[in-house]
Amino acid sequence: MSGRIxxxxxxxxxxxxxxxxxxxxxxxxIFSFNSDRFPTIPLGSFTTHWYDTIFADxxxxxxxxxxxxxxLSTSVIATTLGFATAYTDYRYRFRFKGPYLxxxxxxxxxxxxxxxxxxxxxxxxxxxxxxxxxIIIAHSVLTAPFAMAILRLRLHQIDPDLEAAAWNxxxxxxxxxxxxxxxxxxxxxISAACLTAAISFDEFAVAWFVSGLNKTVPVIILEIVxxxxxxxxxxxxxxVFLTSMTLVVLAQLFFIAxxxxx
Amino acid sequence: xxRFALVFRLPIIVWQGLFFLGPLFFMxxxxxxxxxNYRMEEAFELKNWARMLTRGYVWDSYWYTLGMAGSATLVAxxxxxxxxxxxxxxxxxEVRRWAIFLLIIPFFTSYLVRTFSWYVxxxxxxxxxxxxxxxxxxxxxxxxTPFGTVVGYLTLTLPLVVILQxxxxxxxxxxxxxxxxxxxxxxxxxxxxxxxxxxxxxxIIAALFCFILSFGDFVAPYYLGGSKPPTLPILIIDTxxxxxxxxxxxxVAVMMxxxxxxxxxxAIWLAYRRRIAS
Numbered sequence: 168m169s170g171r172i173x174x175x176x177x178x179x180x181x182x183x184x185x186x187x188x189x190x191x192x193x194x195x196x197i198f199s200f201n202s203d204r205f206p207t208i209p210l211g212s213f214t215t216h217w218y219d220t221i222f223a224d225x226x227x228x229x230x231x232x233x234x235x236x237x238x239l240s241t242s243v244i245a246t247t248l249g250f251a252t253a254y255t256d257y258r259y260r261f262r263f264k265g266p267y268l269x270x271x272x273x274x275x276x277x278x279x280x281x282x283x284x285x286x287x288x289x290x291x292x293x294x295x296x297x298x299x300x301x302i303i304i305a306h307s308v309l310t311a312p313f314a315m316a317i318l319r320l321r322l323h324q325i326d327p328d329l330e331a332a333a334w335n336x337x338x339x340x341x342x343x344x345x346x347x348x349x350x351x352x353x354x355x356x357i358s359a360a361c362l363t364a365a366i367s368f369d370e371f372a373v374a375w376f377v378s379g380l381n382k383t384v385p386v387i388i389l390e391i392v393x394x395x396x397x398x399x400x401x402x403x404x405x406x407v408f409l410t411s412m413t414l415v416v417l418a419q420l421f422f423i424a425x426x427x428x429x
Numbered sequence: 430x431x432r433f434a435l436v437f438r439l440p441i442i443v444w445q446g447l448f449f450l451g452p453l454f455f456m457x458x459x460x461x462x463x464x465x466n467y468r469m470e471e472a473f474e475l476k477n478w479a480r481m482l483t484r485g486y487v488w489d490s491y492w493y494t495l496g497m498a499g500s501a502t503l504v505a506x507x508x509x510x511x512x513x514x515x516x517x518x519x520x521x522x523e524v525r526r527w528a529i530f531l532l533i534i535p536f537f538t539s540y541l542v543r544t545f546s547w548y549v550x551x552x553x554x555x556x557x558x559x560x561x562x563x564x565x566x567x568x569x570x571x572x573x574t575p576f577g578t579v580v581g582y583l584t585l586t587l588p589l590v591v592i593l594q595x596x597x598x599x600x601x602x603x604x605x606x607x608x609x610x611x612x613x614x615x616x617x618x619x620x621x622x623x624x625x626x627x628x629x630x631x632x633i634i635a636a637l638f639c640f641i642l643s644f645g646d647f648v649a650p651y652y653l654g655g656s657k658p659p660t661l662p663i664l665i666i667d668t669x670x671x672x673x674x675x676x677x678x679x680x681v682a683v684m685m686x687x688x689x690x691x692x693x694x695x696a697i698w699l700a701y702r703r704r705i706a707s
Contacts, residue, residue: 173616177515184512185531188588191546192538194556198549206549206556248444251437259434267438270445277453278645278689280662281682285452288459288675308449311441340433365537372647376669388541392652396549404542411537419530 199401217402227387233299234368234383241306242364248307249314249359257322272312283376290377297379305377306367313366314359321355354421361418365411460679467673481680494660497575497650498643501582505590505639513594529595532588543584544648551577573655581649586639597631633700637693644689661685
């Protein structure tokens with residue numbers, strides 16, 4: 168049967184594509200437990216040495232603290248902006264709505280290196296570069312569209328009569344928002360917060376340009392990689408991966424499962 | 430408009446105006462500024478533009494970046510298509526959902542760490558060459574070559590391209606495909622005359638994303654491609670970080686933006702163009 172051979176070939180190709188995509192991820196986790204400074208075949212012995220050294224490194228600890236502050240603040244700002252915009256889009260019609268939505272949705276289509284240069288130049292011109300909050304400002308711009316998209320999808324599922332019913336029963340617009348819209352959106356809000364935090368936690372180009380002396384974890388990785396072959400990168404990478412995946416799985420649990428069902 | 434509405438509408442206008450449009454607009458203005466004694470001065474001079482546009486190395490970088498990003502887009506499209514086809518038509522919906530979930534995972538692993546991983550895997554004494562050496566081949570030089578750059582670009586873009594292509598293919602009306610088969614169309618002919626045209630919009634948008642990401646990436650061409658010649662993003666970094674020549678870096682950035690606009694406009698026009706019945 169030629170059909171079966173074709174299917175076999177296609178599935179084999181699919182498998183190869185997955186191998187290509189996951190090879191570097193799996194390899195970095197394996198290398199992080201490998202004793203050789205420069206991993207090759209056959210592998211060296213099992214060690215947790217690289218994890219010990221990064222936990223002992225004060226600079227990496229400082230960077231981890233910076234990263235946590237940046238990604239948490241970013242997620243709060245981006246999710247707030249995303250919610251306000253998604254709600255406006257859901258409820259109101261007005262002139263220039265197209266350009267209004269473009270304003271929040273366009274940043275991901277601009278290459279990060281260009282955003283990095285533009286942010287650096289502008290923030291230093293207004294005297295706001297080189298601070299931790301410079302990164303927070305930049306990351307909020309970059310991640311707000313993702314929060315907006317998730318929240319807009321959720322608002323798409325609400326019955327518009329619910330809010331109207333609350334108004335008719337005498338509640339103010341604020342009260343209706345708090346008692347009807349926000350509870351309905353809660354899973355999406357948590358999901359958007361996790362997702363924006365995860366994106367911010369991984370971003371290095373813009374953070375590298377505007378951070379000055381306040382380095383985040385990805386910026387430290389960039390600097391280590393520039394220097395030499397250092398397996399500590401694999402250990403840091405594996406921990407970052409673990410953190411991001413936890414956030415994504417949380418986002419998934421709170422949102423994607425429910426949207427699928429609703 | 431009441432206060433309630435304003436509270437929700439204004440924040441994003443103010444925020445993106447200050448921190449998205451502001452920076453981009455300022456960057457364009459800055460490309461006309463001058464640098465004297467390592468300090469930027471407000472001016473309106475064409476000197477940076479004249480300098481950058483007449484330098485051979487800038488145009489070498491320009492065409493090299495365009496060529497590499499274009500090659501990566503072509504390779505990613507061709508490599509992803511059979512995989513997306515398999516996911517769209519040859520597996521159950523359950524498997525497809527899991528596969529797409531797996532394809533999202535790479536976005537949350539550090540791209541830097543994945544590139545570093547490839548560096549170790551592809552090196553002259555790395556995993557691949559060590560493996561090939563035991564059966565008597567190699568070693569092959571894979572780092573600091575265009576091959577290395579493309580491997581890096583694909584690491585960044587391939588998962589997204591597979592996802593977008595899968596969605597495009599899965600949305601095709603199966604009745605049309607079945608009709609072509611029933612009317613005696615061979616499988617290859619069905620693929621070319623029915624499946625690809627129906628999925629055209631999604632396939633082109635996937636390629637466009639691949640191009641934008643590759644065109645703007647500095648990690649792959651720097652660490653895996655050896656930066657010879659530097660791509661435009663590397664040129665921006667070098668000009669900004671080492672020479673304090675921000676205005677000249679801004680010229681390169683504006684060149685990149687204009688190029689991307691032109692390519693995106695063409696791609697979108699191609700993607701949504703109605704086919705004239707022939």
